[in-house]
Amino acid sequence: MTLAATEDRQGLSPVQWAVRGLTPGYFALVMASGIISVGLNLIGQTWLSMALLVIAIAAFLLLVVLTAWRLIAYRSEVVSDFQDARRAFGFFTLIAGTNVVGVRLAMAGHPRLTAGLLAVAALLWFVLGYVIPWTAVLGPHPRPIIAAANGTWFIWVVASQSVAISAATLERVYDSARAVLAIVAVFSWSVGVFLYAAAGVFVAARMMLYEFRPIDLNPPYWVAMGASAITVLAGARIVEMDNAPMVDATRGLIAGASVLFWAFATWLIPALVAAGWWRHFHHKVPLTYEATLWSIIFPLGMYAVAGIYLGQADHLPIVGAIGGAWIWLALAAWALTLVTMVRHLFRTVILAPRG
Numbered sequence: 001m002t003l004a005a006t007e008d009r010q011g012l013s014p015v016q017w018a019v020r021g022l023t024p025g026y027f028a029l030v031m032a033s034g035i036i037s038v039g040l041n042l043i044g045q046t047w048l049s050m051a052l053l054v055i056a057i058a059a060f061l062l063l064v065v066l067t068a069w070r071l072i073a074y075r076s077e078v079v080s081d082f083q084d085a086r087r088a089f090g091f092f093t094l095i096a097g098t099n100v101v102g103v104r105l106a107m108a109g110h111p112r113l114t115a116g117l118l119a120v121a122a123l124l125w126f127v128l129g130y131v132i133p134w135t136a137v138l139g140p141h142p143r144p145i146i147a148a149a150n151g152t153w154f155i156w157v158v159a160s161q162s163v164a165i166s167a168a169t170l171e172r173v174y175d176s177a178r179a180v181l182a183i184v185a186v187f188s189w190s191v192g193v194f195l196y197a198a199a200g201v202f203v204a205a206r207m208m209l210y211e212f213r214p215i216d217l218n219p220p221y222w223v224a225m226g227a228s229a230i231t232v233l234a235g236a237r238i239v240e241m242d243n244a245p246m247v248d249a250t251r252g253l254i255a256g257a258s259v260l261f262w263a264f265a266t267w268l269i270p271a272l273v274a275a276g277w278w279r280h281f282h283h284k285v286p287l288t289y290e291a292t293l294w295s296i297i298f299p300l301g302m303y304a305v306a307g308i309y310l311g312q313a314d315h316l317p318i319v320g321a322i323g324g325a326w327i328w329l330a331l332a333a334w335a336l337t338l339v340t341m342v343r344h345l346f347r348t349v350i351l352a353p354r355g
Helices: 014-020 024-042 046-073 075-082 088-107 111-137 151-171 175-209 219-239 245-282 291-313 317-350
Strands: none
Touching: 014 046, 014 317, 024 046, 024 088, 024 151, 024 291, 024 317, 046 075, 046 088, 046 317, 075 088, 075 111, 088 111, 088 151, 111 151, 151 175, 151 219, 151 291, 175 219, 175 245, 219 245, 219 291, 245 291, 291 317
């Protein structure tokens, strides 16, 4: 069979077509695998945790290569994503995924790798934190932009809080950099809190002011819960940090705010489950695989880990017990989604040339 015979869709092979249309938020796969690995390690499931870490690292490296390929070969599609307020905020999953892998590597005894990944992620967070809102919100798309607000906007919050968690993780390893890491942790946590409030207002306004169809209620809306949960985890890690001027000045505030964010994340779960029922069972929107499904798995894992850490940091054993039990639900959802993803990729990429 000739190459021309196996290529379709504007002359592209199935692999090229998949790379060209790669979703900016696909690093949510790395985020989900990494955070569940962290949670399993916290409850003593070492080997299972290590298996998910290997999968997270493999997915991270593969997605970095595919993203670089897409940037080089299909730059116009990347630019289009940056200018689309419905998709652009998905690029923040690269930052969050980098830090989640870094934090898990620190737990495995590799703080130098964590420090290197934090340096890259912090630089990306600083740059993309200005570039994406500028290109997506102030780009050439029709007004009002708020009509395009969706759950992916909360990923900006997740990226900010992931920087805080990674910095707090390294604080106990590098005593000489304690003051700087404390500033980074508290600064990014504070920015994340304000971004959560802003994203919440924008998304709520979009839902109330414009037509909201069942198909619009896609998986990234679960990131609203995940962003709240990661704010809890970041706060709990900061509370556990040793004495530093920035931490000492905010420890009590952050501890109290973390409890409030955990309560809000808990409150959101039934609402999101009901929304999913309304979408798929009441309005019959087909439940099929899409890359954004990982935007459900990461919040589930993050809620579990946040509960475990908050229970330790603020001496709340009930919260910790909820987190310890919840991690198994997150693992089951992760396994189901992974199997569905592999099946989907096998059918659309591997078997596609035969058709």
